[in-house]
Amino acid sequence: MSEKAARCLGSMFQRISIAINAEKDRLSELDGAIGDADHGITMSLGFMAVNAELTKLDAAQALPSEIFAVAASAFLDAVGASTGPLYATAFRRASQALKADESLSPASQAMIVDEMRAGIQQRGKGQRGDKTMLDAWIPAAEAAIEARARSLEVAGMWSAILDAAETGADSTSSMVAARGRAARLGQRSLGHIDPGAASAVIILRAMKDTFVNDGAAAHP
Numbered sequence: 346m347s348e349k350a351a352r353c354l355g356s357m358f359q360r361i362s363i364a365i366n367a368e369k370d371r372l373s374e375l376d377g378a379i380g381d382a383d384h385g386i387t388m389s390l391g392f393m394a395v396n397a398e399l400t401k402l403d404a405a406q407a408l409p410s411e412i413f414a415v416a417a418s419a420f421l422d423a424v425g426a427s428t429g430p431l432y433a434t435a436f437r438r439a440s441q442a443l444k445a446d447e448s449l450s451p452a453s454q455a456m457i458v459d460e461m462r463a464g465i466q467q468r469g470k471g472q473r474g475d476k477t478m479l480d481a482w483i484p485a486a487e488a489a490i491e492a493r494a495r496s497l498e499v500a501g502m503w504s505a506i507l508d509a510a511e512t513g514a515d516s517t518s519s520m521v522a523a524r525g526r527a528a529r530l531g532q533r534s535l536g537h538i539d540p541g542a543a544s545a546v547i548i549l550r551a552m553k554d555t556f557v558n559d560g561a562a563a564h565p
């Protein structure tokens with residue numbers, strides 16, 4: 346089971362990296378409108394570094410908690426500023442929570458989303474409405490928790506998570522930035538989707554595709 350779980354997470358990080366890389370230019374354009382136009386590049390470099398480190402792990406031995414721990418340090422090493430510490434803390438919190446439940450069960454998948462949300466919030470000290478990645482992560486985590494309370498199956502849960510994240514990310518275009526570099530723009534940040542919220546949707550979509558398609562293999 347652990348070997349399959351490790352393979353599932355390995356494939357998840359690969360999917361994230363491929364998806365971020367495919368939308369790298371769009372992400373940097375979004376960042377160019379309100380920031381320094383590097384978001385696509387930095388996210389792409391971060392996930393490439395994660396995958397490079399993960400290939401050194403023995404999938405037969407690795408636990409899901411260990412995979413997230415490796416992802417945390419690799420991402421932080423590759424992306425020192427801004428999003429680096431945020432996703433590093435997100436992955437580290439997911440790693441810590443997985444130590445109590447390495448199964449990648451639907452409940453554990455929901456926990457990963459909520460712990461990532463908690464890590465980003467803990468590190469960035471932001472809230473909903475600040476026009477950041479949390480405008481995607483907070484509704485996604487709420488949808489995950491609600492889906493578990495309603496005992497939705499994996500596909501239904503991940504559809505709810507992704508819908509909530511997409512709606513949240515879209516809503517950032519009508520927000521004035523309160524945090525990060527974009528906050529200096531004030532009202533001029535209106536009308537643009539936050540790049541961090543846009544990349545959060547890409548990450549969550551890749552997670553959904555992994556757990557909905559490969560999840561059965563991870564969880565016989």
Ligand SMILES: [Mg+2]
Pocket residue numbers: 376380381382383384427
């Ligand atoms: Mg930037």
